[in-house]
Amino acid sequence: MAADPAGGAGAHAFDDTIHAPVRLRISGILRHVEQVDFAVLRDTLGVTDATLSKHLRVLVEAGYATTTKTRSAGRSDARRLTWISQTPAGRAAFDAHVAELRRIADGVDGPVSGLR
């Protein structure tokens, strides 16, 4: 394990890709569902299409999320639903990240002056 300037092994679980606020919230939703529709995720988080797309792209490129398109049963036009799901790697990274947040929240690991 590499030297940890934060002074704890848990610091390695602190994932900057996930910790960006919108991406953390996306990951938090995805962690507890099999799949969620893009529009439902957007409305739940209260962000714009562009913002959600941008952050999803980062998660997909990091291997933390995947998207699939299916025909919509609730629409008469040709639009399709975009289903978003979390990959096993995304789940593991999120769980480790949240475990680290809990450690910090519980005061096990104090705040670090050198921000990552």
Added chain:
Amino acid sequence: MENDMPAARPDGPAARDVLRDLDADRSALSGRMAAPAWTHVAFALLAAGFVLSPAFSGGLRAALVPVLVLLTVVLLGYQQSTTGVRARGVGARAWLAFAGALVGVLVLLSVSYGLVASLSPWWVLAPAAVAFGIVLAANIAFERSTREHLRRGR
């Protein structure tokens, strides 16, 4: 919260705020998971249709059952796409409601066959009405349990 800047490693209160926000997002999503009320009624009608099926003659019954199965599958798909959420887990209470409804419908189906054989086809309306009630209640309980499961983050 619409930035993608690398966020600072939080201190204790900030970490607690982040964890609270994650809980709030799950609660918000569970609030959006409600399927249209008519889908609950539709599932109950399909169950009542299964229980009614012994009242029909062989050829009609043979045609009715596959149609009911197909409609059930279509309705399940519609319910998922209309809520926009495919749940990872539903919780023990939801499975209990599902199992109870399944056993109830099967028992009522056998009662229907017995009534058709011993009394009159019209008597199957009674078990069909009971099946409607059981499946309606079970479907609503299943959805509530699923939403609660998500809200608690299990």
